[in-house]
Amino acid sequence: MSLRRDKAVSRAVGRAIHQYGMISDGDRIAVALSGGKDSLTLMWALHERLSRIPISYSLLAIYIDLGFEGDPAHLIEDYCKRMGYRFHVEHTDYGRRAHSDENRENPCFLCSRLRRKRLFELTHELGCDKLAFGHHMDDIIETLFLNMCYSGEISTMVPYQPFFNGKLTVIRPLAFLDESTINLFAENRSFPQVENRCPTSKISKRHEIKKMLNSLYQTNKKIRGNIFRSMSRVRLDYLLGDQLKSNENSHWAGTQGTPATGLVQGSQARRNR
Numbered sequence: 001m002s003l004r005r006d007k008a009v010s011r012a013v014g015r016a017i018h019q020y021g022m023i024s025d026g027d028r029i030a031v032a033l034s035g036g037k038d039s040l041t042l043m044w045a046l047h048e049r050l051s052r053i054p055i056s057y058s059l060l061a062i063y064i065d066l067g068f069e070g071d072p073a074h075l076i077e078d079y080c081k082r083m084g085y086r087f088h089v090e091h092t093d094y095g096r097r098a099h100s101d102e103n104r105e106n107p108c109f110l111c112s113r114l115r116r117k118r119l120f121e122l123t124h125e126l127g128c129d130k131l132a133f134g135h136h137m138d139d140i141i142e143t144l145f146l147n148m149c150y151s152g153e154i155s156t157m158v159p160y161q162p163f164f165n166g167k168l169t170v171i172r173p174l175a176f177l178d179e180s181t182i183n184l185f186a187e188n189r190s191f192p193q194v195e196n197r198c199p200t201s202k203i204s205k206r207h208e209i210k211k212m213l214n215s216l217y218q219t220n221k222k223i224r225g226n227i228f229r230s231m232s233r234v235r236l237d238y239l240l241g242d243q244l245k246s247n248e249n250s251h252w253a254g255t256q257g258t259p260a261t262g263l264v265q266g267s268q269a270r271r272n273r
Contacts, residue, residue: 002188005181005184005185005188006048006185008181008185009041009044009045009177009181009182009185010045010048010049012174012176012177012181013042013045013046013049013173013174013176013177014049015176016159016172016173016174016175016176017171017173019159020159020160020171020175021160022130022159022160022171022173023055023057023130023171024055024057025055025056025057026055026056026057027057027058027129027130028057028058028060028127028128028129028130029046029057029058029059029060029128029129029130029131029132029171030060030061030062030119030122030123030126030128030130030131030132031043031046031059031060031061031062031131031132031134032062032064032119032131032132032133032134033061033062033063033076033080033087034063034134035063035072035075035076035192035194036134036194036196037182037183037186037191038134038135038136038139038174038179038182039133039134040079040134040186040189040191040192041134041174041177041182041185041186041189042132042133042134042173042174043059043061043083043085044083044189045173045174046059046132046173047059047083047085058086059085059086060086060087060088060126060128061080061085061086061087061088062087062088062089062090062119062122062123062126063076063077063087063088063089063090064090064092064094064115064118064119065089065090065091065092066092066093066094066095066096066111066115066197066198067091067092067093067094067095067096067097068095068096068197068198068199069197070195070197071197072192072194072195072197073089073091075192075193075194076089076192076194077089078192079190079191079192088122088126090118090122092114092115092118094110094111094114094115094118095111095197095198097110097111097114098110098111098114099111099199099200106205107200108200108204108205108206111198119131120163120168123168124167124168129167129168129169130168130169130170130171131168131169131170131171132170132171132172132173133157133170133171133172134172134174135157135172135174135175136172136174136175136177136178136179136182137174137175137176137177137178137179137224137228138178138179138210138213138224139157139179140156140157140172140175140228140231141156141213141224141227141228142206142209142210142213143156143157144156144227144231145209145212145213146205146206146209149205149209150205154239156231157172158172159171159172159173159175160172178224
């Protein structure tokens with residue numbers, strides 16, 4: 001069973017890497033390590049495949065200490081040494097600042113922004129050209145719904161995303177793995193037991209979206225896969241896009257015979273019947 005789970009993870013990671021052309025020979029990849037199951041699974045998968053593929057790349061695990069009391073940086077560092085992973089830790093106060101009175105924004109937004117910015121900087125400073133995140137299929141789906149519900153736009157994370165004219169590229173090799181598969185895989189791994197010290201980790205908007213989606217998934221096992229596939233099957237002709245703006249402009253201009261006025265006239269006609 002353990003071997004089967006290992007192969008399932010390796011196959012899904014390999015498929016994502018090949019489909020999006022994520023990794024090339026000689027790449028220097030920084031891996032954003034949080035200490036959670038997702039990023040540790042990512043580190044294992046990228047390291048494991050080096051022994052059986054025809055190309056070579058280097059890995060560097062980067063951990064951002066957010067400054068919470070009892071931060072597990074030493075546990076993660078000990079684990080990386082045991083596994084033979086190169087490791088860099090950066091001590092910050094991002095978590096404390098995000099939850100302090102000086103921050104008037106959402107703490108998750110500020111903390112995430114500061115952490116992401118520093119990861120980009122460290123990737124460049126430490127001589128890497130790619131930054132790998134442990135975001136999986138469920139993260140991508142949840143981000144889609146977060147952006148629709150709270151930002152009023154249809155967008156999400158993407159598996160491969162160049163920045164700064166290609167000087168740095170973000171990759172997400174776990175994009176084809178769902179969270180439950182990663183959890184099953186992690187059960188048989190000697191991952192360090194790391195507790196999330198963030199005081200708002202269980203009351204965030206993402207947590208609310210996750211609960212909503214999980215209740216939906218229980219009604220039909222195909223829903224998760226259908227939502228994920230729908231993001232690569234976008235029919236722009238059946239979304240509002242700029243049509244809404246153009247129709248509104250036509251309506252307010254009072255132009256006769258436009259689609260907007262036609263709709264108004266049609267509705268008035270039905271009411272007068």
